Amino acid sequence: MLSSEYTPQMSSSPGWWTWLTLRLPLLGSPQLLQRIALTVLFLALARVGQFIPLPGVNLAAVASAAAGEHCSALGTGGGFEEAFGADSASVGIFQLGIGPYIDASWTLSLILLLKIPQEIYVHLQQLRRAGREGAAVIKMYTQVGSLLFAVVLGAKRAVELRPHAIAPAGFLTHTMATLVAGAMLLRFVCDQNEDHGLGDGISLLICAGMAAGYAAKLRQLPGLLAAAAVPAWKLGAAVSACLALAYAAVYVTQIEKRLPLVYYKRRTEELGKRRAPSQLPAKPPRTTDYLPLRIAPSGMGPLLMASFVFYMSPQVVAFVSPPAAARMAAFLFNPAVLPWSFGLFVFMTMILDFSSGTAAREMAEWMASVDAGVKGVSPGPFTEDFLVQQQGLMRFWGGLAIAGLAVAANLFDAACTRHLGASLNAISLIMITGFVTTALRQAQSLMQLPRLARALARERELLSAVDLHAKNETSLVPSSTPAIY
Incomplete structure (x- = not known):
């Protein structure tokens, strides 16, 4: 039993502040408040x-021309406006959005999938095996590619607006330069949000646009339902099914496979140390x-990416062959084909994830640094290969799950x-729910950091008090060595 003089003195806050932070944990995490404020900014x-x-x-x-061409735009990718809350009559400086960056990212993914050109493919594979340094170079290539796409798309939009x-x-x-500058500034905002805000920056912008479009749609919905004289039971069934899809999206993001870990150093110490029966625990430790x-580490991010590419692909093809783009749009946006073609796009987006090799290498290096490994798998390159295989399996099942959600949502609509x-x-x-x-x-993870820090501080103070008490007890014990005169 420690005496009162050795009891650690805990740093206490005012009682009212403790009471408030217990009921509003958000106030107890300054870092989280800062991230929320920066995200809003x-x-x-x-x-x-x-x-x-x-x-x-x-x-x-521009507004009158956009109103006259709305119907034809829907046949060549104009569903993008409905999906992302965009306005075809908008001529803002951020009109290109994050499209150039997504186009550049998909270009690199296609190179890794098709393995052409061979020289670029080999170089990208070497960068993937280089860990974080290689990932930084790939990100730089993506940013350069987004600049090139922004120049092309900005020039195209400037020609369209010239009349x-x-x-x-x-x-x-002037118009092309302004649009390119707006796209680069928007990408910079996304990077800053990923580093200092909450969530993925690209997903945040897309979901914000979708939320604006969804709110406008909901405001129009009561009038449409009243005009159609929809029975109450049909409306209730539709709302219930919509909520079930949102719940399914949340459930899919929480499915995970748990690989048991073993600690080689700990196991060696346990095997090499024999304890007396009285020292053994009564129950095996959990x-x-x-x-x-x-299976969905990025949440509904692949669904966002697939939606953007799906609705913009006819416009990209129109650069090469407008007749081919019209045929492509007629096939993809056919009501009988739309759910399944869109689901295929979502599945392919999940499969085309070229960052898995880097993540597997980082996890293998982390386990090696703490003398840990996956149970039943040899450490080193075998662990890395095993993790790559497991991540590929997770992407496959995650792609099927999210693609199934996309197909079900389209059929429901x-x-x-x-x-x-x-x-x-x-x-x-579903996209808004996922984000x-x-x-x-x-x-939630940021709110846990202050609690962990306070717990560690209490343990350090307690251990310091115990050490001090032990030293004082040792100094009070008389020496048994006889004095020599």
Whole structure:
């Protein structure tokens, strides 16, 4: 029993603050509050840029032209507006969005999938095996590629807007430069949000646009349902099914495979040390050491990426052959084919993940640094190969699960259109739910950090007090060595 003079003195906060933080744990994590504030700031900057018009453009003429071409746009990828809450009449400085970065990312993924050109493929494979340094180089290549795509897309959009220019002199150059600068600034905002905010920056921007479009859709929905005289039981069934899809999206993001870990140093010490029967524990200790592998580590991120590529692919093909783009759009957006073609895009997006090799290597290096390994797997290269295989398996099942959700959501929206006269945009709801779930998971982990820090501080103080007590007890014991005179 420690005396009171050796009892550690805990740093206490005012009682009212303790009471408040217990009921509002968010206030006990300054880091989380800072991340939330920065996320709101980054989102505000990105959304404000959507409403800053391009200089030198006749906005009224653009709006009237967009209204007249809306129907034809839906046949060549205009579903992008409905899926992401965009406005085809918008001529803001951020009009290109994060499209150039996604195009560059998909280009690298296709090179790794098709293995052409051979020289670039070999170079990218070497970078994948180089760990974090290689991942940084691949990210730099993606950013350079996004700049090139932004130049091409900016030039195309400037040519489209030239008939609506107020002053044609120098319009193409100024408009292209403004659009490219806006796309790069938006990408910078995404990077800053990933480093200092909550969630993935790209997913945040896309979900913000979808939330805006979804809110506008919900405001129009009561009038559409009243005009169609929909029975209450049909509406209740549709809402229940929509909520079930959202719950399924949350459930899929939480499915994981747990690989049991063993600690070689700990096991060697236990085998080499014999304890007396009185020192043995009454029950075997419970082990919770495992390595979790989620089937959807990025949440609904692949669904966001697949949606963007799916709706924009006809417009990309239109650069090469407009007739081929029209045929492609007619096939992909055919109501009978749309759910299945979109599901295939989602599945391929999950499979085309070229960062798994880097993640497996980092996990293997971490286990080697703590003298741990996967149970039943030899350490070293065998562990890394095993992790790559397991991650590929998780991506396969995650792709099937998320693709199944996408197919079910599209079929549900088609059924709502037939029976209710309006779609509930289940795909948008699933994407928003996935992003919110990922952000909440990150927020929960940040809220645990102050608690862990306080617990570690208490343990350090207690251990210091015990050491001090032991030293004092030792100094009070008289020496048994006789004095020599």
